[in-house]
Amino acid sequence: MASKTIKVDYLTRVEGEGALNLEISGGRVTSAQLKIFEPPRFFEAFLRGRSYAEVPDIVARICGICPIAYQMSAVHAIESAFGASPGGEIRVLRRLIYCGEWIASHALHVAMLHAPDFLGFPDAIQMAREHGDIVRNGLALKKAGNGLMRVLGGREIHPVSVKAGGFHRVPTRSELAPMAETLKRARDIAVDLVRWTAGLPFPEFEQDYEFVALRHPGEYPFNEGRLVSSRGIDIAIADYETEFEERQVAHSTALHSVVKRRGAYHVGPLARYALNFDLLPGHVQALAREAGLGPVCRNPFQSIIVRAIEIVYACDEALRLIADYEPPAEAAVKLEPCESTGFGCTEAPRGICWHRYEFDADGTIRRVRIVPPTSQNQPSIEADLMAVAGTIVDRTDDEIRHRCEQTIRNYDPCISCSTHFLKLSIRRS
């Protein structure tokens, strides 16, 4: 069988700019490369010399889809550097605004970017002609998540309320109350969405991933916990660099995050779910089982079900937090800058987002390192592409191309925020 190359020159329904090259030779896939041509924006370079107080507003701009993730990892890193630990209602509000981002981001991906793949539509708008309820419900969920971010943060993209130490302003109980009604409806929609996604046609495909996620003793993770893996890693977030590193590999132009001792790992909904299933409330576990999932799901195509389950969880959690909320006396704790290093790691919708900041005595930034979720998933995405394409090499190029694009979209890749992607050359048709 002759050699051939299958290319996707511009990946669609992903956030950011990427391409795919697949090499097939002698009936075997010999190479699968996810290429990134997102131009570098140098956040880690221009953050040097800025004040710690500017960080939440600046890092939000890494990603328009998950600004809260960047703000949260940053404020935790800053507070850990300066020896502060805002708890109580500030912690509650951080979890609540994160619920909003998960709901909005997951709803966008499940209903508008990922579902069309399973049903053979190019987009949600075409899909709406036959599955109008699903698209409208997806939009309603997205609106509910965005509404939560707007109440707490002023706007859904690049919210303005988050600051190191807490918030610029916290909501009153009566401002949050109307959100509860919206979230109750959203929760019911999300339960239906789980059942609907469970009925989609899934390829028979499993990978033996090393899952990596945060793990907190008492709650499904958003902002806090230890870094754990399905192969025994259990470390403080400050020790991330002892177990994980970014490497440049000969065949690729991208930096690949790997577990130093083993290689590729997987972050995001499948990892969170597998490592924290026991922390989901009983009725959410029951819903997952009804959808055909066990406590671990290794089929990346079924990540769409797990995202829908996480929407249900985030709605429930937001409702619980709103019911118990009492506005704190102070919107933020006072920080005392000092020469220090701080670490932050939180669960972005797409997986762990890890930050390290080094500060001068006055709180000016000396060095920064930011590891976004998608660059951590890149080796897993490429391994999935090899395996998925390997099972269908005898199909037409179009079929292979479509299945490969779907494989990439399983990860909800956010290429815009992958500050560590590189590309040697740009090719477009």
Add this chain to the structure above:
Amino acid sequence: MSERYRPRLAVWKFASCDGCQLSLLDCEDELLALAGAVEIANFPEASSAVAEGPYDLSLVEGSVTTAHDAERIHEVRKQSKFLVTIGACATSGGIQALRNFADVNEFAAAVYAKPEYIQTLATSTPISAHVPVDYELHGCPIDKNQLAEVISAFLAGRKPQIAAHSVCIECKRRGTVCVMVQGTPCLGPVTHAGCGAICPSFRRGCYGCFGPMETPNTAALAAEWRALGATPQDIFRAFRSFNAAAEPFRKESEAHGV
């Protein structure tokens, strides 16, 4: 029913965070109606069906930071009857224009292990530095209601009704007590309206993410900031952020350079 002509809409991405084009998908109540009124012909973030040009209206997000993009924007212009930039990156160069004041090779070396692999220009420039632009919508991010107004206006052949005054007017309209008179430095007096004055309503000063208003008096504002206790470095940093390369903000930051 006869098939009426639907104007063709395209959305393009350059160096950006995707937030401004996400604003279009964030029009949750209007999206399906919009998709009925126009043909969304090219919107890769949302659809795999990419139709060839020409397009009646192109929305351009992001700034030009690579040689390839500097060529690509000309292709976009050629295919577009109207070209509207959406957001601070496309309109002023965005946060990534901070490289314009630094050595981009040093920036690359600070971030990447093998900086020689990085293909990038020394500057991040707005779309208007490369091709004629029919309208510039401000904001980091843009306001989705303003986006809906701009799309409606261009498709109806009228001028968008977007105010060019400062954020101060928006604070007055919503009844927010001025944060400056309470001692908080604020960029509102020199910043383009459009967000609805969100930051002062959250008890903080505006940080200028909509860029300069028409004819801003930045020097007078800087003097007020000094009177409130801000240091030259504070003022320098405030003007050198999401619209650092916009001319009035660039000039004012240089006046306080440290």
